[in-house]
Amino acid sequence: MEFRAALLHCGLVDMGYQGNIFTWNNGRPGDAFVQERLDRACATSEWSELFPHAKVTHIQSSYSDHNPILIILSQPNQIGRRKKIPTRFEEKWAYHPDCEGVIRGAWAAENVASSPMFCLFEKIKRCRFELV
Known part of the structure; x- marks a missing residue:
């Protein structure tokens, strides 16, 4: 709740994500294994208006206990498609x-x-x- 309050206070919104829900794990075996979504991309409404097609993707990583996030700012050309x-x-x-x-x-x-x-x-x- 405090994190959400801090985002609200700063005028930031979580941009959501595509991919695995979790971005971190403690690497422990069995019942001690814990996963969380710690890494997030946040933006102001002004930034979101500048980049309306921005997408956040959680990428799998084998070299760290954190998964990197990728932000793609534009979407592929959609000639002939109706606006979603x-x-x-x-x-x-x-x-x-x-x-x-x-x-x-x-x-x-x-x-x-x-x-x-x-x-x-x-x-x-x-x-x-x-x-x-």
Whole structure:
């Protein structure tokens, strides 16, 4: 909790990762073996906006008890592909100064008369499109 509080205080967000969840192990045998995710890449929302396609990968290592992390800043050219629309809320959006206004505007828009569940899904979908 203190680490998360420090990240929040500094305006940093964990960039996530691809690959093995663990980046460190104590190298002990049997029940004494411990693995943790100690090594992380963190960024400010401004940095994330400059490099929106940045990906963090945990790389396997045989020479250390820590696994290196690789940050790739650009994604391969995707000519002819549609833009991928996130299906979940991205934490980095909450740090953008316009986020609350965008969500309020999308949520307040009129819905066609329908079931409450349909209206809820439409509001969520509208928020997603407005935030992307």
